[in-house]
Amino acid sequence: MKVIYTDSLVIGGGLAGLRVAIASMQRGLDTIVLSLVPAKRSHSAAAQGGMQASLGATIKGDGDDEEVHFADTVKGSDWGCDQDVARMFVNTSPKAIRQLSAWGVPWSRVRRGDREVVINGEKVTITEKDEAHGLITARDFGGTKKWRTCYTSDGAGHTMLYAMDNKAIQMGIPVHERKEAIALIHEDAVCYGAIVRDLITGELIAYVAKATTIATGGYGRLYAISTNAVISEGIGNAIALETGIASLGNMEAVQFHPTAIVPVGILTTEGCRGDGGLLLDKDG
Incomplete structure (x- = not known):
């Protein structure tokens, strides 16, 4: 069996996987990304709506900050979320939005004056x-004060994924595409990489790594009707x-969106919810 060694193995070539790979590379670690498809075709590209951050630039976001965002997040989860994770997210998201802007994401911008x-x-x-x-700019997604x-027209995921992948290419991060991880290599509760199938040749390859990250995204295809790839x-x-050894957390909180x-x-x-749309069951 062919064996490939690396410091950091990232399984998944979407937004999360590429972001982890960039961070690993910036810390001087040899990094390899595995992806079922070319990175720019990952399902992250399908996201339309946007990403939340308390920038407070638009008039309807005036006075927003991380504390308000945190309170909205906890309340929106009916107090079921991991509050340490929520705190980390609300503190990091404004920095991430601006970093993505520097990497080339053309965020939609505030235009002075009246708008409908x-x-x-x-x-x-x-x-x-x-002055704004x-x-x-930002728009309403419902359920927030x-x-x-933040968005780029109706293609936020597309522009974010392309910018992220371009950054990975700029840094020389190898993305091994058409590869499917089918098992993890582990011993004594420590993960040492993955056994991977080449989807073109059928060959099995062992990727041995000091650190392995699983960033394979959602699993909407478990359901009969889904907009997931x-x-x-x-x-x-x-x-x-x-x-x-590993456990899956909060399985009761599978997100029923995309709807x-x-x-x-x-x-x-x-965005339908932000514009006042109501989601009703069969009994109204």
């Missing part, structure tokens, strides 16, 4: 401040669970 928006299903005119002109969803099948979760219209599977964007 939809609030609770009604058209309303709001006036943006002159050109700053990263302030508008804080066919590669979103939960293989990363499965190989972790098969070790008998697919039954039976055709067309996406209902999260």
Whole structure:
């Protein structure tokens, strides 16, 4: 069997996997990314809505900060979230948004003066401040006190993934595509890499690493109706669970979004909720 050695092995070539690989490389570690598809075709590209950060540039986000964002996040989870993780997220997201901007994400920007928006299903005119002109704007995604969803038109995932992959290419991070991790190599509760199948030749390859990160994304394909790509099948979760050591957390909190219209599977964007849309069951 062919054996490949590296310091840091990242399973998954989407936004999360590429971001981990960039951080590993910046710390001087040899890093390899495994991906079922070319990185720019990862399912992260399908995300339309945006990413939340308390930048507070738009008039409807005025006064927003990390504490307000944290309170919204905890309340939105019905106090079920890991508050340490929520705190880390709200503290990091403004920095991440600006870093992505420096890496080439063309975030939509505030334009001074009047503009028409939809609030609770009604058209309303709001006036943006002159001094905010050109700053990263935000829109409402529902359930938050302030508008804080940063976006690039309706293709936030696409632009973020392309910028992230371009950064990885710039840093010379190798992405081994058309590769599927089918088992983890582990002994005495320590992971040493993964057994990987080449999807073109069928060859099995052992990737031996000092650190292994599973960043294989969601698993919406477990459901009959989903807008997820066919590669979103939960293989990363499965190989972790098969070790008998790793556990999956908060399985009761599987996110029922993207919302697919039954039976055709067309996406209902999260923006519908921000514009006042209601999600009702069959009994209304």
